[in-house]
Amino acid sequence: MGAWSVEPFGNDVAADWAWELEDESDWGVVDDALADALEDVEDVERDTAIIAVAAAEVVAHGLGHATQRDAYTEEVESFIVRAGRPTLDTVALAIAALTAACGEGSELATEWAGAGDPGWCEAIEDLRSALST
16 A cells, blocks of 8 residues: 555655645645545545545645644645645535545545554544644
């Protein structure tokens, strides 16, 4: 799975995606990543779901409610300085994408359920709460 933790940036795909934020100064790249998870909620591909969870964490950072702060989120913090606070539309998109990325049609959710690690579900719920406050 390429994961080393249950955190939003605790895997190779999400860590790589964070580098896409390096030259960005608006929320478009995050909105696009979130929208990708909503294209087909009945069949959300693994990497699409991983990136949607990471993008939702970027939104949580923008709201000042990060659930992960470490070396893997340094680029996120730099992005937030450039992009500012997310709009309410971006927050709503993040909540919807997180639901799709972790729902019944998600390959990622199926993988984590098969791994039997309840920590992932707890991390997702923490992120959902961070977006809702």
